Amino acid sequence: MPTTGYLKRLTRRLTEDLGNVDAEQIAAESQATGAQRAAECCRGDEVSMHGELRSVETCSRAAKTGVKAEFFDGSDVVLLKWLGRNRIPGIEPGRKITVRGRLAEHEGMKVIYNPYYELQGTED
Structure with a gap:
C-alpha cells in the first residue's frame, strides 16, 4: 500500500505545473519561518514576510x-x-529574503517602500 502513495506523489510531481510546485515550496518555507502571508496583508499593515x-x-x-x-x-x-x-x-533574482516594512498600494499592486531586508543564505 505505501507504493500507491509513492506513485501518486511521483505522478503529481511529474505532471504538475512547475510554478505551482515552486509556490507550494516557497509558501511552506515562509510558514516555517513564522512570517506573514502577503495574501492576508492589507494596505497600512506593518508586515514581516519571507x-x-x-x-x-x-x-x-x-x-x-x-x-x-x-x-x-x-x-x-x-x-x-x-x-x-x-x-x-545581494538583491538579485532567485534570492531568498526576509523583508519588513509598511505595506502600501500603488496602481492596484502591493508595495513596500524602502523595506528592511535580510538576505538568506544561498543554496550553492
Whole structure:
C-alpha cells in the first residue's frame, strides 16, 4: 500500500505545473519561518514576510528612480522599491529574503517602500 502513495506523489510531481510546485515550496518555507502571508496583508499593515525575489530592475544613474524587485512568498506578489539607489548588492533574482516594512498600494499592486531586508543564505 505505501507504493500507491509513492506513485501518486511521483505522478503529481511529474505532471504538475512547475510554478505551482515552486509556490507550494516557497509558501511552506515562509510558514516555517513564522512570517506573514502577503495574501492576508492589507494596505497600512506593518508586515514581516519571507519569500523569493522573482525579478529585479535597477535604474540608470540618469533616471534616479531606485531599485524595484518582485517579491513572491507563495501566496501573493509584492513589489519592493528602494528609492534613491541604483544598485543593492545581494538583491538579485532567485534570492531568498526576509523583508519588513509598511505595506502600501500603488496602481492596484502591493508595495513596500524602502523595506528592511535580510538576505538568506544561498543554496550553492
